[in-house]
Amino acid sequence: MLGSHYDGHDIAQGAIDPASGVVVVLETARILAKHATELDCTVRFALWCAEEIGLLGSTAYTKTHADDLDNIRFYLNMDSCGHGINDIVLNEWAKLQPYFENYAQEMIHDFVVEQSLHTFSDHYPFFMEGVPTGSMTPIRHKQKGRGYGHTMYDTVDKVPLPNLHIASALASRLALRVACQQNFPVSRRTQESVITILNANSEYHEEQLLQERINAFVLDNVK
Template sequence: MKCSTAINLMISGVLVCMSTAIHAQTDDNSTSSRIEPAILETANALIDTALKSNLGYEIVESLTTEVGPRLAGSEAEKRARDWAEKLGDSLSFDRVSVEEFTMPFWDRGHLHISLTQPYKQALYGTALGGSAPSTEDLEAPVVYFRTVHDIQNINDGELNGKIAFIDGEPMVKSQTGAGYGPSNQKRRIGWQHAQRGGASALVIRSVGSDSHRFPHTGMMSSDNNNWATIPVIAISNPDADHLRRLHELNKTMHLSLHSGSDWQGDVTSGNVVFDLVGRDKPDEIVLIGGHLDSWDLGTGAVDDGAGVAITTAAAELIARLPHRPRRTIRVVLFGAEEVGLLGARAYAAQHAAELNNHVLATESDFGAEKIWRLRSNVNPDANAVIDGIGRQIERLGIVRGDAKSPGGGPDIIPLAAAGVPTVRLDQNGTDYFDLHHTPDDTLDKISPEALAQNVAAYAALVYIAAESEAEFRLPKATEDKE
């Protein structure tokens, strides 16, 4: 690479160009719509460095091996916060802090589930988050529902003494994960209708696209802050297929189950925050992150150890430059995402007074496959800068997507609702729901090469956003009107 600027250096063997002009200020508003060549040169060098770096993989390997599964609110999640705090202190961040909050803790406990009629067969199941325990060993006939829409039509008390089973199709695979929402309805609200009908328990086909006997767990929705009073169990896709075939043969089915899952009272969780303090505008924050907790069936490598590693590694590579970017870069490792975005909501509440200074936010929480698309939702006057970022990361195989696409990631939802502009780097999610919330979410599913591509894209995007003059937020008067 040829450097046209005044200060050059080497980072991990890669030539990085830094301009002596980066400190210069200007009143020319046109500068907010373009990216200075020196900034692009440094971003390009960061990409080169990231593609050769193994830092992201080392971080997710450490998290999944040294901590393991990290159920929200558990002792393991506390160990993850301790791990993250030590990680931040060992890297180049200017500030490392833990921001605690209180949350209700749901524990999985034990589970037995099996088919007892027309014959005995063990089934592979898992309790869903918020499920109640069974008060005793339960055996009851099964009432079959083809879809979640079918169970919505039952009368109150119609399922007394029965176990409801909601079938449906395995989730449709797609690059964007678009099938998740429709498939997820039976997990989120099916229990409300089963319980209204008087069912002793609800069993559902797990929300996932795999054909393994690995059931997917996940959180149910509350009903006006009331949770299920019956056990709610997801069974694997092959087991759900088996029950369907028996139903189609008009076989009478009975299930036996015993579940020990239950709420355990309030506990302490927390968000871990890493800051690179901006050299010119330290109060303006570009926020990135992932969530530190995971479900407890696997080791949370793909969901979301990868996101923790990608965003932390990207910020660390920026931290190794000779100058901090103009704005502060903040990495937030959110706690208790899986059980209702509790860390995200706590962060938004704890930082409510400074949310107007959050100029851009995004999260990595869709696995570890390669990024293929950049989307955004910013002040239209700043779209030229996002477009410039898109051109900079084109060589990573990333296309520029919609410029009016709200999002940023699950943990960014409370920030976006408060008016914080967002961007999103979309990973290929075709196989994500084969692993998501299952015992199969383990480190061996992560490609170091794909992870490095993610780190490279985040490093370039975040550096340019933090170094540029762009006003990503809408003017205050416009925000007020909206």
């Protein structure tokens, strides 16, 4: 499953965050639709609302489709992924590391794979439900601070068209491999395992508490 949020801030066009990720999700869907009958698994695409005020769209999806979460082999988050040269961040799924590194070798595509977690994008509700998750994001070329995102300078001229092409190609090829991978090495975690990961890292635990406070505030005050 691949997804990105489509809500942005009204101070700019939101070309990087979120539109570049939306474009890559849609282009990946267009590419893979041509090969739908050849896939061993269904590849699902989603665009989320209200990410910026508390991950409300993706959270609602995980609650509404709770009975279907066991069937999600992997969720790849595409938030703002179209503006740079992307790598892969896995959200504390060590068993997937060699698989994605092998994908890079098979594809002769220069991306690195790291393990990390944060609470502030739409992978997080899936992570909290135990679904294997990761994101496409620049690691080696990461800029300091937020860059243009969430500023008045987040305009379409900041998104090079070749980067959208590269990101869409990478997402398509990864989705194809995950969908067709025999004996995928991980499955959905239990809630106990999720909590253990959060409690083992004080930074993750603090971010989770902050996210809960943000969500509670939004639900109490936004009508």
